[in-house]
Amino acid sequence: MWLNPSDIQLIQEIAQEAGQAIMSVYEQPTINWQLEQKADDSPLTLADQRSNAIICQALACHWPEIPIISEEEEKAPYEERKKYRYCWLIDPLDGTREFVNRNAEFAINIALIEQDKPVFGLLYAPVSQTLYWAQKGEGAFVVEEKENRPIWANTFSFEQEGLRVLGSRSHLRAATQAYIDSLKKAQFVAKGSALKFMALAQGQADIYPRLGPTMEWDTAAPQIILEEAGGQILDWNSRKPLRYNKADLHNPHFMAQGKLI
Structure with a gap:
């Protein structure tokens, strides 16, 4: 403990x-x-x-x-x-x-x-x-x-239709929109700040792709909450959990998600 x-x-x-x-x-x-x-x-x-x-x-x-x-x-x-x-x-x-x-x-x-x-x-x-x-x-x-x-994250598959996809109310970028458009009939849900991660942790959405800049303090607390709820925040390229107190305090692009089938 x-x-x-x-x-x-x-x-x-x-x-x-x-x-x-x-x-x-x-x-x-x-x-x-x-x-x-x-x-x-x-x-x-x-x-x-x-x-x-x-x-x-x-x-x-x-x-x-x-x-x-x-x-x-x-x-x-x-x-x-x-x-x-x-x-x-x-x-x-x-x-x-x-x-x-x-x-x-x-x-x-x-x-x-x-x-x-x-x-x-x-x-x-x-x-x-x-x-x-x-x-x-x-x-x-x-x-x-x-x-x-x-609280528990929702169980989902990337192949299913109608995924509930979270995005920033203030920071949605073209690359993120292009990814959302590649999904099957995705439902876009706009929400601000780290409350997006809490929507995932409570099963109110399925994924949150972030292809833009964030800092470690934006994701550290949400990460452990989401992980304990059954979800993950993964580096977009390595597909490994984000790490903290790095030399560069910027996060890589990431995928936050509920419980993947």
Whole structure:
């Protein structure tokens, strides 16, 4: 066991506190969001910064021995990072474009990495106040009325007609559309942020092909949740699970999917 039940409860409370901070910004007029564009042209808001501060400070306080890799923090050099046995991998506001567009499809991602694999993951959706989590070997859960309800991915085959294919509301690319068009009568489902992976983990969709750029903090927490629900996130070329804390923190293109027959 990596985290005991009281640890997991504490991380849930940290995510919920960060979610409240996000919502306090979301409910204000846009002019108060302190909206900026980062070097990679992605947006940054006061909500990202407040959520990041809450999560990183709390994790550092309770687990000072575990380093943190966060989207909104300066990254240690790989020469240092490659020595980590464990690290936290954090996206304090996944789906900032969805936040800016006010469509409610954004989330908080918190993952614990051992070597290069996620062993614990939590995703919290602040608008719906829905919390998902998983720990390796223990199953995947959505928390409803303070109870852990197990979730399961759908079983599917790539040969079947009518596959439910998830795609980004903000980032759908021509290569992804071409792949979707190659399937048999695929049904396209648009959804923002890491909530796409939770749709897979709950059997609400079958596959999510991503032929565009993503970062490790976008997928680490969703990966362990989806794996424990019976699904996978696989490198598009090698067909092996994604790995983490690499020298380059970009993900390769990938296929996220339910339980393949």
